Amino acid sequence: MDKLPDPVTYAIPAFILLLIAEMVVALRRDRSRYEARDTLTSLLLGTGSQVASALVGGMVVAMAVWLHQYRLFDIGIDFQTWWWAWILCFFLDDLAYYVFHRSAHRVRWFWASHVIHHSSQHYNLSTALRQTWTGFISLGFLFRLPLFLIGFPPAMVFFCAGLNLIYQFWIHTEAIGRMPKWFEAVMNTPSHHRVHHGVNPRYLDANYAGVFIIWDRMFGSFVAERDDEPVRYGIVKQLGSFNILWAAVHEWVGIAKDVWHAPWRHKLSYMWREPGWSHDGSRATSAMIKERWAAGRPVEEPAE
Amino acid sequence: MTATDLIQTGASLVAVLFIAWLVGRMGLGADPRIADAAHAIRLAEEAEAGFGGTEVARDRAGFAAIVRNAEGRMMLVRAHGNHFAARPVDAATVGRLDKDFLTLTMPEKSFGAVTLQLGKDAGMWASRMRELRHG
Numbered sequence: 253m254d255k256l257p258d259p260v261t262y263a264i265p266a267f268i269l270l271l272i273a274e275m276v277v278a279l280r281r282d283r284s285r286y287e288a289r290d291t292l293t294s295l296l297l298g299t300g301s302q303v304a305s306a307l308v309g310g311m312v313v314a315m316a317v318w319l320h321q322y323r324l325f326d327i328g329i330d331f332q333t334w335w336w337a338w339i340l341c342f343f344l345d346d347l348a349y350y351v352f353h354r355s356a357h358r359v360r361w362f363w364a365s366h367v368i369h370h371s372s373q374h375y376n377l378s379t380a381l382r383q384t385w386t387g388f389i390s391l392g393f394l395f396r397l398p399l400f401l402i403g404f405p406p407a408m409v410f411f412c413a414g415l416n417l418i419y420q421f422w423i424h425t426e427a428i429g430r431m432p433k434w435f436e437a438v439m440n441t442p443s444h445h446r447v448h449h450g451v452n453p454r455y456l457d458a459n460y461a462g463v464f465i466i467w468d469r470m471f472g473s474f475v476a477e478r479d480d481e482p483v484r485y486g487i488v489k490q491l492g493s494f495n496i497l498w499a500a501v502h503e504w505v506g507i508a509k510d511v512w513h514a515p516w517r518h519k520l521s522y523m524w525r526e527p528g529w530s531h532d533g534s535r536a537t538s539a540m541i542k543e544r545w546a547a548g549r550p551v552e553e554p555a556e
Numbered sequence: 557m558t559a560t561d562l563i564q565t566g567a568s569l570v571a572v573l574f575i576a577w578l579v580g581r582m583g584l585g586a587d588p589r590i591a592d593a594a595h596a597i598r599l600a601e602e603a604e605a606g607f608g609g610t611e612v613a614r615d616r617a618g619f620a621a622i623v624r625n626a627e628g629r630m631m632l633v634r635a636h637g638n639h640f641a642a643r644p645v646d647a648a649t650v651g652r653l654d655k656d657f658l659t660l661t662m663p664e665k666s667f668g669a670v671t672l673q674l675g676k677d678a679g680m681w682a683s684r685m686r687e688l689r690h691g
Contacts, residue, residue, distance in 0.1 A: 261564070264568075264571075268571055268575070271575060272575070272578070275575075275578065275579060275582060275584060278584055279582055279583075279584060283583065283584050283585060283586060284585065284586035284588075284638045285584070286579050286584035286585065287579070287584070287585045287586070287637040287638045288576055288577075288579040288580040288584070288585060289637060290637050290638075291575060291576050291579045292572070292573075292576035295571075295572035295575060295576065296572055298568070298572075299565060299568045299569055299572055302564065302565060302568060303557070303561075303565055306557045306558075306561040306565075307557065373636070373637065373638070373639040373641075374637075374638070374639075378575070451602075453605050484602060486639075490603070490636065490639070490640075490641040490642070491641070491666075492634075492636050492641030492643070492664075492666070492667045492668075493636075493666040493667065493668075494637070495666055498666045502666075536604075541605050544605045544606040545605045545606070547606075548605075548606060
């Protein structure tokens with residue numbers, strides 16, 4: 253397999269400098285944007301994610317290389333010759349990310365690992381680094397596999413995925429309001445992604461994009477941020493704890509308990525149905541929350 | 557894990573501890589308090605859309621509150637970092653009365669126990685909790 257450097261490794265010094273710059277902005281504008289224990293939890297979860305990736309990353313690469321043998325097209329990696337394939341790969345990888353991310357919010361098995369990223373009630377650059385430890389268990393890597401079958405070299409795909417991750421870092425901030433209109437129309441921005449991290453019923457299950465917001469606009473999951481409704485961040489049932497281990501595994505524990513106690517015919521549903529689903533209707537899914545909220549509000553003007 | 561991975565992890569840990577220390581050193585953070593009954597009701601509503609709180613027992617210092625709705629369901633709201641977190645108060649919640657103080661121990665260990673200074677109302681809210689346990 254061709255080898256390319258991991259772009260994320262080279263971006264880490266910039267991540268740290270931007271974090272400190274954002275902290276200085278918070279000091280001047282709003283001190284409540286940061287909390288020491290929350291930041292420590294986010295960053296330690298990020299470090300743990302790095303360790304988890306180092307442990308299982310080899311298996312994902314091996315799977316990619318094996319699948320690539322059965323590719324439909326022969327695509328090279330040299331940028332001068334294959335520049336169009338690089339652009340296409342980045343674009344399709346972002347589409348694969350959209351599908352993964354939407355599933356990560358709609359299927360509890362995938363949500364169990366992705367919930368870590370949403371478990372902070374803050375929204376700052378440290379939240380971007382609050383990443384999963386259990387992505388391999390939840391099989392999130394499956395969504396990228398079609399790219400190898402098309403014929404994109406694994407090194408190209410992993411490099412594009414790294415660039416995608418780097419792009420997503422800077423959008424985790426309240427320090428930036430709105431970008432120029434043309435940019436907001438095409439790209440994922442801090443404003444669009446704040447909505448994604450919101451627990452306000454209006455904002456639930458929206459804006460799954462990685463780099464290009466066009467996917468949400470195309471597939472009907474786009475919601476614009478409103479100036480008259482500030483975003484409240486976190487998860488529907490706020491964690492209420494800074495325990496790192498609990499943040500990493502709490503949804504898995506929840507699944508295990510539910511599967512154990514559920515009647516036989518409902519056991520699988522507690523894994524593959526949407527978060528909040530229960531066989532007796534005693535809990536609320538995001539759709540139910542939105543419905544209750546919509547029933548109790550007056551008719552209003554749209555945001556855009 | 558390779559030697560490079562170990563070095564990267566070690567360097568990350570150093571950077572993590574430095575940044576968390578810096579957040580504290582810069583004095584970032586807040587001291588959130590529940591201002592009044594209306595604030596507590598709003599927080600309960602944010603935790604559960606349609607909860608419709610009608611009655612509130614607010615801790616004197618504003619660190620926590622119990623909100624009750626017309627159906628008799630109760631919710632505990634408490635400060636968590638710069639924000640608030642809430643949990644339903646049900647039969648699995650243990651309440652302990654000590655004069656003006658009511659301590660609620662939630663079944664979810666990670667959420668912990670919360671002590672509210674409620675003054676003369678503490679007894680009434682303790683008996684409401686007993687009703688939950690004994691139907």
